[in-house]
Amino acid sequence: MNCRSEVLEVTVEARQVEEAMLALLHTILLHRSTGKFHYKKEGTYSIGTVGTLDIDCDFIDFSFVRVSSEELDRVIRKAVSEFKDALSNSGSDGMGQISLEFYQKKKSRWPFSDECIPWEVWSIKVNVVNLATEQERQICREKVGEKLGEKVINVVEVINRHEYLPKMPTQSEVDNVFDTSLKDVQPYLYKITFQITDSLGTSVSTTMRRLIKDTLAL
């Protein structure tokens, strides 16, 4: 199956990285989460409710909506702050990419472990700039807010094309499609990875390691 891949690019200041990533990742996850499934006896299920929460950004003139699940927020924040640290430690001109990948697990026979087959990948390319004056920062605040707004509209457009989505699973299969580890919402199975590109544009060991791990995992 072909995996859908979308790329978003943003240029931000160092202190805006976290909020920008959170905004975009949460927006995507909002659309890709449902309430918790409660399977009933006859093979039917009922779905819980997803609540939403408005978040205002401090460093960007922007507000976004996210799923009101603290656990999910924690997970995302952790990933984003790792990304941010990696970016600032890389010491390069600050280009990196964070990817949110939705996948399905396919059980394989022993001795092979489960396969993860992605069906949608969102890559957010980040370019960090350093600004000198307060005025430039103010402009940047507004501009980044506008850009993020455009990205949200892009995301919504893509999602509303209603292309492939995994089928609703039966009770036994639900873990292959959804992430059931959270208490209050159930997003599709996802993973977040990132890579930092140094100034030469070549990717650093993180990606290589990941590639090797994936091939070995098969």
Place this chain on the structure above:
Amino acid sequence: MHTVQVIVQARLGEKICTRSSSSPTGSDWFNLAIKDIPEVTHEAKKALAGQLPGIGRSMCVEISLKTSEGDSMELETWCLEMNEKCDKDIKVSYTVYNRLSVLLKSLLAITRVTPAYKLSRKQGHDYVILYRIYFGEVQLSGLGEGFQTVRVGVVGTPVGTVTLSCAYRTNLAFMSNRQFERSAPIMGIIVDHFVDPPCISQRPATMGQPCNYRAPDEDDGGPYAGVQDSQEVCTTSFSTSPPSQLYTSRLAYQPPALAGAAELCHPAANPNQMHAGKEGGVVLVPAQPAHGADAHLTAEHAPNTPGSSGDDDGLSQSGEGRRDEGRRSASPSDPIESLNAFTRKIGAFVNKPNTQITAASLDLPFAAFAPRGLDSEENDPMVQPPDSPPCPSPLQASLHSQGSESSGPQDDFVMVDFRPAFSKDDLLPMDLGTFYREFQNPPQLASLSLHQLQSMADDLDSLPEKLAVYEKNIDEFDAFVDMLQ
């Protein structure tokens, strides 16, 4: 129904927070926790009147901004349309259901992106955001030119395709609505009930009067005629109204600059907007009374003179604070000059520092004719009409002709931007310029007024006595402090 709820809630000005619950309550459609505001549901049902959206019958929610003076401006129109293209492939209802919930989620996301969201978060006593639900043809004329459209989503169903889109205005210069009191109120106007409306909300029956909006071509006779008509209308109505009314509506002013100046201007790529935003830094809440029916005309809006005959008085009184009505009407659409124009109020009598524009002393946009000097307004033939004609029309005609010769790249009466010395940036709202303008006339310090001086002297005198008393009670104080620890 839910789309309406989402849209309206997004514009309430509050942050929305709902909780996820793992167990379904059964009454949450689309599995999204959207609290229903009963009033909104009621309004929506009323508008729908039992029908469902169909071809040519879309359900629209219009969001508009209304200032405390009664001027209003449409900000966005959200439309839920349905057309006949049935998607026969979709047979399974839960797919449709899921897609519809994705649509609602997208709506949630998009409502935070449009410029109106920021405006609605800042609403308060200066302006409120209103919504109106109507059913029928989409009317986009009220959004000004250059409005943008965002498609939130499309869902195909076996009975047709549902499309949800939003058209939002990008030109945020505020245009006054002259024909305000002349039109019948549209049914279904609901004031956002979280904020008290300062006055009855009314809207012209026809949206988007040409004279209220920017006419790209100032020499166009069309809008002109409209303008003249409205002026005549206005003048006749004014002649009977008390002197404190008046004048305003022709004013266009910037919606409460407040903190929102920057945001108001930035969504539009229009360079005019930038200016508007900047100028707005000077203009605080305009305190001009709306004319006609909606009024909270307050007597404090000093003797504004009635439009027709009072023009001369108005003109002479304010001196440089005079607001040029004719000019306004001449180019009602120019955002900059509109801003400028109305800051000149007859502020001579005004002593409310914040909410009213203290007239002449305020640095006015005309100061932007910087090359000619800051106080050039008095000599500026464009500012002051050569004579004070009783009827605005000839005034407007003459001014208009002057206007077309004015400097400035845009439409008539555009101010050249004020460039303070040492400021280097010519693209952006110049901090220095804005600052300079804003603080050219600060209100007088309270402590400097005579009355205050005296009381201060009294206070100072009584200090030694107070100190003596405190020293006597020192033990009590110590005990108190110990108690706190």
